[in-house]
Amino acid sequence: MASHANVDVGPDLTEGVTLANFGDTPMLRGHVGKKAVLLVRVGDEILAVGANCTHYSGPLEKGIVVGDTVRCPLHHACFSLRTGEALGAPAFDPLPCWQVEREGDRIVVRERFASEPQRAGSAMGQPQDIVIIGGGAAGFACAEMLRRRGYQGRLTMLSQDADAPYDRPNLSKDYLAGKAPDEWMPLKSEGFYGESNIDLQLGTEVSGIDVSARVVTVTGDRTFPFDRLLIATGAEPVRLSIPGADQPNVFTMRSFADSRAIVERAKSAKSAVVLGSSFIGLETAAALRARGLDVQAVSLDVRPLEKVLGPELGDFIRELHENHGVRFHMGTSLASIGADAVTLSSGAELPADLVIIGVGVRPNTALAEAAGIATDHGILVDDYLETAAPGIFAAGDVARWRDGQIGQTHRVEHWVVAERQGQIAAENMLGAGKPFRDVPFFWSAHYxxxxxxxxxxxxxxxxxxxxxxxxxxxxxxxxxxxxxxxxxxxxxxxxxxxxxxxxxxxxxx
The missing domain is CATH 3.30.390.30 (FAD/NAD-linked reductase, C-terminal dimerisation domain)
Structure with a gap:
């Protein structure tokens, strides 16, 4: 992972500092030995935690303090300043904590101390079997939070993916560009699932949910009983019926396998066409330019990202990509795809050893619909992410929930939203009764x-x-x-x- 850590920044906190060292800010970065440490003023207290976010090492002193939490400026992870716990994804690992002592007017940092995350109530009231359908952001976050909160029952994750949960946002960013190695991608180490007693079943296709019998069936007629169920089936790329779309040089960008396949193809390719001017499509274009390919973008839109960001930012993003060599063909689409070229609906032909189809995704609601669970362009859930079927929850790209900010239901395809919904669903499975009130957030990198x-x-x-x-x-x-x-x-x-x-x-x- 990229690191912003610098252990030599700031004072040696074992020698002590005074309130004057903080200036007019609530945070002061220093170090204890080789460890970067952040001092934070919370009222009259001074608390000390690790200075770098555990997600991608963002410098927390450039973030903000809210109550007794600190929030990372890069991807908005939230940590407790008292326990170090990662309260809000995309970070899952806690910050280390240090003892702080007062010696006259000096603030001195002593030894690290261990702290435990908050636990759920007695194991006697916990469900015996929890099943999670999906191995993406929401499914992983739910499983991790269940164990973090002390859930001791059987926990099964059923994932169609061949890979254990991984950092999907990086697929179209640094990983595709060749700047992130494979070992950066897993959300947890290979041993995490065994150590946490999470039965992660990869390459497993769920064929049905029996709501009344409380059973999930997978291909091969194996069954998994549940007391609580999370449906986190995510979304799948929209596939267009373009002549030649089944050519071996045509790809979508959704899974780790997709990104690896594109990387392999890009090694011998010289030219690429990206259909669609979405965030994923343009991030993919930037990554392929970093690999030296000639890249052209084709879209029916007037300008990139205008529907999300408006014309001003859309024009800026287009110019940014053009300055890096990407050529745009707006207001048109692909009529056909060949082995080494594509034909536009205008009749123009573009060279293309590699074609990426990035025209959006649709929620995977088929399982819920077949089970009689209410859907409307997504699985409908209440404020607690529970469906109309008691004990069955939905989270992530497939869930449609009511947003308290705008007062209407919507479905949002953001990584952090999916992770935080998975976390809230986990706590509610254990009886926490927490409404999901988080605000959607995403980031997109272009060069x-x-x-x-x-x-x-x-x-x-x-x-x-x-x-x-x-x-x-x-x-x-x-x-x-x-x-x-x-x-x-x-x-x-x-x-x-x-x-x-x-x-x-x-x-x-």
């Missing part, structure tokens, strides 16, 4: 520019730009009916994080 987006705007009637988009220093606000519903930030990480924290604590504002 040396990262866009961070908070909120959810399916439409807006006013767009405001604070700063300079061309200078890569801006906060774009999306408003509807006078209400701020989302922001997109470039070079304004802390502002995006503050907006996220504000909406999380005030979902109706």
């Amino acid at each position: 040396d520019v990262t866009v961070r987006y908070v909120g959810h705007a399916e439409g807006w009637d006013r767009l405001e730009v604070d700063g300079d988009i061309a200078a890569r220093d801006c906060l774009v606000s999306y408003k509807k009916g006078g209400k701020l519903v989302a922001v997109a930030a470039i070079g304004r990480d802390a502002q995006a994080l503050e907006y996220h924290a504000h909406l999380y604590s005030n979902p109706k504002n």
Whole structure:
């Protein structure tokens, strides 16, 4: 993983500091031996935790403090300052904690101490069998949280994927670009599932859910009883009936296997065409340019990402890619695909040893529909992520829930949303009764520019730009009916994080 750690930054905290060292900020980065440590002022207390996020080593001193938590500026992971626990994905591993002592006016950091995460109630009231369908973000986060909260019953994950849960956002970013090795990709080590007594069954296709008998059936007629069930079947890429779409040079980007196959093909390819101007499609284009391929993007849209980010940012993203050699063909599509070229609907022909179809995904609702569980362009869930069938929950790309911020139901295909829904579903399976109130968040990397987006705007009637988009220093606000519903930030990480924290604590504002 990329590291922002620098253990030599700041003072030696074993020698002590004073409040004056903090200046006008609540955080002070220092070190204890070779370990980077963050001191944080919470009221009259001073707390000490590891200085780098356990997700991708983001520098926490550049994040924000909310109550007795600290939040990472890169991907908005949230940690307890008292226990170090990773309270909000995408981080799962806790921060180390240190003892802090006062010696007169000096604040001295002593030894590390071990802390335990919060546990659920007595094992006597826990369900005996929990089954999770899906090995993606939501499924993994649910299983990890169940064990973290002390669940001791049988826990089974049924995943169609051939790979153990992995870091999907990286598939179209550093991994595809050749900057991230295979060992970066798993969310946990190979031994985690055995050590945690999680029965992870890979390459397993679920054929049915019997709601009344409380049984999941997989291909081969094996059955798994459940007291609680999570449906986290995610979404699948939309596949178009274009002549030649079954050619061996045509790929979609969804799984680890997809990304590995594209990497292998790219080793001998010279030219690539990406159909679609979505975030995944454009990230893929950037990664293939990093590998030296000639890349052209084809899309029916007028400009890239306009429907999500608006025309100003859409034009900026297009120019950014063009400056890196990507050529765009907007307002058109593919008429046919050949072994080494594609033909556009306009009749133009483009060379293409490699073709990526990136025109969106659709939720995998078939299992739920066959089981009689209510769906509407996703599996319908209540505030606690439970379906109308008691004890059966849904989370991630397949779930449609009511967003407290905008007061309507929607389904959001964001990695962090899926992970946090999995975590909340796990706690609610154990009786926590926690409503899901998190605010959607995602990030998208294009060369040396990262866009961070908070909120959810399916439409807006006013767009405001604070700063300079061309200078890569801006906060774009999306408003509807006078209400701020989302922001997109470039070079304004802390502002995006503050907006996220504000909406999380005030979902109706």
